[in-house]
């Protein structure tokens with residue numbers, strides 16, 4: 001399929017977003033997975049707007065639809081209903097070649113399992129998206145490794161890096177094209193708590209250092225407390241969302257989250 005040059009043009013990532021345009025808008029998102037003759041409703045009627053530079057945490061029980069939501073934002077899965085807009089562009093309506101290119105330009109993805117190439121040193125893992133055709137952002141791989149505190153580990157292969165260092169390489173790799181949005185699914189899931197907190201601090205500082213918006217899926221109040229806003233999912237629906245402004249610490253956030261989830265359970269039991 002041919003795609004014209006203008007259609008494939010790529011803005012310069014985070015800095016190209018208009019100050020007045022939301023970084024991310026989701027409206028009425030629904031996603032069902034077919035399983036034989038039945039279907040699983042993974043997400044229903046989900047709407048949310050995220051402003052440029054915001055750090056949002058998505059929380060919810062296992063199976064509540066968090067990864068499905070992240071995959072829809074990343075354009076890795078298409079919604080059955082509803083729309084996803086990134087920097088004002090509706091990705092849910094894009095054809096595949098354009099969507100792939102858009103994703104390379106605008107979205108940085110960080111997976112729980114790091115997904116680094118074992119045979120490549122850290123520096124080449126960071127460069128990999130550019131070698132695969134993504135645009136080079138203003139920060140070179142060396143600078144990104146410095147940003148994540150790993151300039152002294154650039155020649156190390158993944159098996160010669162700690163778990164936290166591997167995750168930081170994965171974050172540097174996700175930033176190489178200066179994405180508008182960084183999406184991370186359980187980015188601290190397999191890390192010890194000290195390393196996990198270092199990753200959270202890094203995610204918190206990214207909007208200041210690179211201008212990108214951050215959406216993180218997590219089970220952990222210790223991670224969510226770094227976010228500006230927490231969105232709680234249950235059974236594929238947005239239960240509620242709250243600002244972390246007035247919450248003193250992870251303990252306060254955990255208590256708030258428990259109240260929300262147990263209140264919803266009691267409501268569910270009563271109906």
Ligand SMILES: Nc1ncnc2c1ncn2[C@@H]1O[C@H](COP(=O)(O)OP(=O)(O)OP(=O)(O)O)[C@@H](O)[C@H]1O
Nearest residue numbers: 033034035040042061062063064065066067068069
């Ligand atoms: N490919 C698939 N086919 C069928 N059902 C699926 C598929 N992917 C996810 N599901 C179902 O959709 C629901 C939401 O899954 P999802 O992976 O989004 O949950 P999650 O909140 O990320 O859970 P966890 O915290 O365990 O990672 C679950 O009930 C899951 O079983």
Ligand SMILES: [Mg+2]
Nearest residue numbers: 066067068185
């Ligand atoms: Mg998940």
